[in-house]
Amino acid sequence: MKKSILTFVGIGLLSTSAFAMQPPAKANTCVGCHGADGNSVVPNFPKIAGQHAAYLEKALKDYRDGFRKDPTMGAFARGLSDQEIKDLALFYSQQTAK
Numbered sequence: 041m042k043k044s045i046l047t048f049v050g051i052g053l054l055s056t057s058a059f060a061m062q063p064p065a066k067a068n069t070c071v072g073c074h075g076a077d078g079n080s081v082v083p084n085f086p087k088i089a090g091q092h093a094a095y096l097e098k099a100l101k102d103y104r105d106g107f108r109k110d111p112t113m114g115a116f117a118r119g120l121s122d123q124e125i126k127d128l129a130l131f132y133s134q135q136t137a138k
């Protein structure tokens with residue numbers, strides 16, 4: 041009995057973490073600079089893991105719409121829709137900063 045409860049909890053944890061870890065499709069363009077989970081390894085690329093989703097969303101929209109100027113991020117944010125930005129912001133906000 042105890043064992044089956046543990047198995048059940050284990051499967052629950054596995055499936056929720058698998059869901060939380062699933063990166064949005066557009067994240068494959070960010071990996072090279074910000075890392076797979078937003079923990080950039082190169083110091084001049086900011087870590088975006090674990091920041092507030094609202095902050096990440098605003099930063100991306102500001103790059104896209106030209107309120108925040110950075111040639112690199114401007115180029116990568118340009119093609120993103122509002123929904124893609126929301127998904128990316130949510131994903132990186134759920135990652136643990138290391």
Ligand code: HEC
Pocket residue numbers: 066067069070071072073074084085086087088096099100109110112113116117128
């Ligand atoms: C070629 C490298 C590169 C790629 C690819 C890239 N970024 Fe960036 N990113 C940067 C740099 C450099 C900065 C800092 C720019 C600045 O000074 O404003 C930055 C800044 C950011 C910030 C603001 C962080 C903060 O603390 O204000 C966010 C959010 C972000 N990137 C998200 C993304 C997302 C999402 C993608 C993929 C769609 C992406 N980046 C792709 C290099 C990159």
